[in-house]
Amino acid sequence: MPELAYVNGRITPIEDALVPVEDRGYQFGDAVYEVIASYGGKLFCIDEHFARLDRSMKELRFPKVQVDEIRKAAADLFTKADFDRAGVYIQISRGVSPRNHAFPANVPVQVVMTVRKIEEKKPSVRETGICAITVEDFRWGRCDIKTVQLLPNVLAKQKALDAGCYDAIFVSNEGIVREGSSSNLFILTGGVLKTHPLTPDILPGITRALVLDICLEKKYPVKECFFDKSELYGSDEVFLTGTITEVLPVIKIDGRTVGNGKIGSAAITLQEGLLGRLKK
Ligand code: PDD
Secondary structure (H helix, E strand, O other): OOOEEEEOOEEEEHHHOOOOOOEHHHHHOOEEEEEEEEEOOEEOOHHHHHHHHHHHHHHOOOOOOOHHHHHHHHHHHHHHHOOOOEEEEEEEEOOEOOOOOOOOOOOOOEEEEEEEEOOOOOHHHHHHOEEEEEEEOOOOOOOOOOEOOOHHHHHHHHHHHHOOOOEEEEEOOOOEEEEEOOOEEEEEEOOEEEEOOOOOOOOOOHHHHHHHHHHHHOOOOEEEOOOEHHHHHOOOEEEEEEOOOEEEEEEEEOOEEOOOOOOOHHHHHHHHHHHHHHHO
């Protein structure tokens, strides 16, 4: 089966799928999205992803949407594509309508999905960890909503790549460490794992929640609290979490070595714990 796309009920190979130019996602970034990963032919955390998608639409006052129908369409598309390891991308825009900032009246949302095969991260990245840079967080005030307005994230990621690094970590102008360009962030400091609390400044990551749950199970001391760049630099371990990213250790930030410069045991254990949940 080729990689597939779905545009409002029409399924085609991805390269044949087209979206109308007046889709509000295209013209205004007026769209929300989710990325769901599959392992061994099963979509992982599908309930959580659709709950977050629903919340994103409600927060943005989208017209009422039958989320269950979209969920069924996503599951059918995934089954049709027939990949063991895939990423299902779901994007819902506030419809297609002549360009006007105001919400269109009585226009249905537009649903676009793709299913792509996931290539496993090069083992070297997981085994050696990654380098990151910090960047100023100049995103809007509702980073808890998963919208397609990702230009700051795109610029941050590219800045990291241009600096010879793998990813960028957003830091507020008061120095608070937020999250990665497409992941949440944890540090291990003084024997305690810390991650930014759920506020409008970060995405409530599904992997973040799983990792917190695994920490509870393993009785790791964990705290959802603010921490600044100096604490980040001085941590024993730093790792990113996300769908596709899973648990990814960071061993260098802004040219400074994290801990002993090797991937840490907390990250290794939590990655194993996460893989254990995937196989359940
Ligand atoms: N990104 N923070 C941001 C800014 C993200 O974009 C993501 C996910 C996460 C992690 O969330 P989760 O664990 O639910 O995947 C945190 C997706 C995968 C993306 O944009 O491709």
